[in-house]
Amino acid sequence: MSECIIPTLTSNEVVASKSVLPDGWKADLSNLKGLDLTQAVLELLRRTTSRLPQDVIDALVKGRDAEEEGSRAFNTLNDMVRNILLADGHVTPLCQDTGTVIFWVRHPYGLSQAAVKRQIREAVKQATKQVYLRPNCVEALSGKNSGTNMDPFHEDHPVVHFEEWEKPGIEIAVMLKGGGCENVGAQYRLPDAAIGAGRDIKGVRKCIIDAVVKAQGQGCSPGILGVAIGGDRVTGYEKSKEVILRKLGTKNPKPAMDAFEKEITNDLNTLGIGPMGYGGNTTVLGVHAEEMFRHPASFYVSISYMCWSSRRLVMKIGSTGEVSFD
Amino acid sequence: MIRLTTPITEDQIRQLKVGDEVLLNGRVVLSRDIGHKFMKEEKPEWLKPILENMVIYHCGPVVKKNEDGTWSFVAAGPTTSIREEPYQADVIETYKVRGVIGKGGMGKKTSEGLQKTGAVYLHATGGAGSLLAERVKRVVDVKMLEEFGSPEAFWIIEVEDFPLVVTMDSHGGSLHEIVAQKSQDRAKALMA
Numbered sequence: 001m002s003e004c005i006i007p008t009l010t011s012n013e014v015v016a017s018k019s020v021l022p023d024g025w026k027a028d029l030s031n032l033k034g035l036d037l038t039q040a041v042l043e044l045l046r047r048t049t050s051r052l053p054q055d056v057i058d059a060l061v062k063g064r065d066a067e068e069e070g071s072r073a074f075n076t077l078n079d080m081v082r083n084i085l086l087a088d089g090h091v092t093p094l095c096q097d098t099g100t101v102i103f104w105v106r107h108p109y110g111l112s113q114a115a116v117k118r119q120i121r122e123a124v125k126q127a128t129k130q131v132y133l134r135p136n137c138v139e140a141l142s143g144k145n146s147g148t149n150m151d152p153f154h155e156d157h158p159v160v161h162f163e164e165w166e167k168p169g170i171e172i173a174v175m176l177k178g179g180g181c182e183n184v185g186a187q188y189r190l191p192d193a194a195i196g197a198g199r200d201i202k203g204v205r206k207c208i209i210d211a212v213v214k215a216q217g218q219g220c221s222p223g224i225l226g227v228a229i230g231g232d233r234v235t236g237y238e239k240s241k242e243v244i245l246r247k248l249g250t251k252n253p254k255p256a257m258d259a260f261e262k263e264i265t266n267d268l269n270t271l272g273i274g275p276m277g278y279g280g281n282t283t284v285l286g287v288h289a290e291e292m293f294r295h296p297a298s299f300y301v302s303i304s305y306m307c308w309s310s311r312r313l314v315m316k317i318g319s320t321g322e323v324s325f326d
Numbered sequence: 327m328i329r330l331t332t333p334i335t336e337d338q339i340r341q342l343k344v345g346d347e348v349l350l351n352g353r354v355v356l357s358r359d360i361g362h363k364f365m366k367e368e369k370p371e372w373l374k375p376i377l378e379n380m381v382i383y384h385c386g387p388v389v390k391k392n393e394d395g396t397w398s399f400v401a402a403g404p405t406t407s408i409r410e411e412p413y414q415a416d417v418i419e420t421y422k423v424r425g426v427i428g429k430g431g432m433g434k435k436t437s438e439g440l441q442k443t444g445a446v447y448l449h450a451t452g453g454a455g456s457l458l459a460e461r462v463k464r465v466v467d468v469k470m471l472e473e474f475g476s477p478e479a480f481w482i483i484e485v486e487d488f489p490l491v492v493t494m495d496s497h498g499g500s501l502h503e504i505v506a507q508k509s510q511d512r513a514k515a516l517m518a
Contacts, residue, residue, distance in 0.1 A: 014504070020380050022366055031440040067467075076451055079454055079457060079489070080453065080454060081354065082453065082454075083451075083453065083454040083456050084456065085459055086456035086460065087401075087455070087456040090387075090456065092400045092401060092456055092459075093388050093400060093401040093455055094389050094455060094456060095401060095452075095453045095454075095455040096370040096385065096386060096388045096400075096401035096402050096403055096455040096477075097386070097403075097404055097405065097455075098388070098458075102399065112424065114348055129402055131388055131389075134386070134387075134388045134401075134476070134477060135475065135477070136477070142359055143359070143475075143478070144475070145476070145477070145478075146476030147475065147476075158392070178453075179405075179406075180405060180429070180430075183406065194449075195517070196517065197367065201466055205517075206517050209513050209517055210513070210517075211511055213506075213509050213513045216430065216431075216505065216506055216509070217429070217431070217452075217502075217505075218406050218408065218429070218430035220429070220452040220453045228372075231425070239390045262457050270512060270516070271512050271513060271514060271516075272505065272508050272509050273505060273509050274404060274505070276429065276430075276449065276452055277430065277502060278452060278491070278493075278501065278505070278506055279501075279504075279505050301435040302443065307452070307453055308453055309453040
């Protein structure tokens with residue numbers, strides 16, 4: 001199994017030809033009240049579940065090529081690449097755990113959030129029926145599965161974040177966050193005597209190293225870390241997920257934070273945990289960190305771990321209503 | 327590469343060592359959180375012939391029902407095994423299970439169970455849902471589908487050349503322990 005797989009995903013034309021959206025579909029932004037995004041969100045989910053972003057594939061290939069050929073780490077990364085090509089070719093889920101489904105919607109004034117939420121919920125129901133998503137939403141205590149991915153008690157799943165902006169267009173980002181990697185996320189309250197972490201960037205660094213060592217291979221390494229420094233317990237964790245939406249290999253706009261991200265990534269890759277915890281040089285694909293506000297008495301470091309199968313995608317509806325995916 | 331076909335004998339299992347790469351063939355039974363709690367607490371008799379000398383797979387698959395009423399596996403990678411740590415050793419002993427497939431490895435209690443009964447922990451590549459589903463040749467049966475829901479049900483499947491690595495053997499060896507120890511030592515140096 002050690003022959004090198006050079007990944008080439010199916011072309012954008014082929015992906016578009018399988019779209020659930022009618023040919024040349026455009027959103028009518030002149031009639032925000034009558035806008036129906038259900039099919040567009042379904043298409044967003046179809047693509048997200050079966051196709052990994054190119055930056056993630058590039059990082060996996062870079063990791064593979066940094067491992068000794070024929071080693072277990074090399075073979076495992078190669079199998080991951082093979083899996084990516086299969087799922088893309090078949091348009092089937094990359095991973096059976098299609099995760100908690102999280103949306104971020106940014107929209108102009110005049111669009112009804114209640115209507116968009118209804119449409120997103122309908123799209124998730126349809127995506128579950130069409131087996132793009134596994135039914136992953138159960139009652140907390142009994143474990144009873146609704147089978148539809150709908151929250152049985154409230155309307156809290158799928159998770160939808162809204163933000164109104166000044167632009168005419170709409171952006172909907174989605175992340176499929178697997179349960180295994182969610183379980184190895186961690187929140188620290190500094191100072192933390194157990195790991196000797198104080199209230200400074202050195203302390204933050206210790207939290208990150210500690211979290212990755214505790215995670216071992218269980219979050220499906222090599223992972224992508226989202227780190228929020230500050231916030232309260234809720235906003236910190238929220239931010240730690242949001243920063244994972246940034247493409248791997250892009251710069252953090254804050255130069256000092258960018259340098260920190262690169263340095264900690266290199267450090268983590270000397271831990272020897274490797275893909276799936278088998279040992280190796282590729283423990284993380286990247287670390288994205290952001291500084292936030294905090295209450296003077298609190299200093300939280302919130303870390304979200306995203307598995308190597310980092311399924312995220314942004315649907316952009318431009319000012320003239322045309323749809324693109326990035 | 328070692329080819330194994332279920333049912334597996336204790337003798338075959340005792341020969342396996344940490345690091346061995348295995349291609350598994352034959353029947354495998356899926357079970358995860360609810361199933362393990364159920365097996366430990368209820369100990370249903372009807373499961374015994376299904377599990378004896380067989381392999382359990384920690385997996386909640388994406389499954390499609392075909393028009394003719396049969397099922398197909400669409401994505402079927404492993405789920406994190408450590409959640410079954412409180413149950414696994416008992417399950418292995420009660421049902422004489424010879425192997426457990428999952429990801430992330432398991433703890434001391436399971437390791438003792440593997441040694442006592444003669445079983446191994448087999449690691450599959452997490453996230454490789456498509457690749458592993460391709461190696462599922464047939465869905466033979468499903469138990470407790472209504473009661474547990476699709477991701478938690480006991481799916482009985484037939485696999486062909488299912489690619490695995492022995493990461494915990496029946497002699498107390500664990501690749502997970504070795505990697506954890508090394509990474510903890512390195513972390514100490516980084517945090518000094």
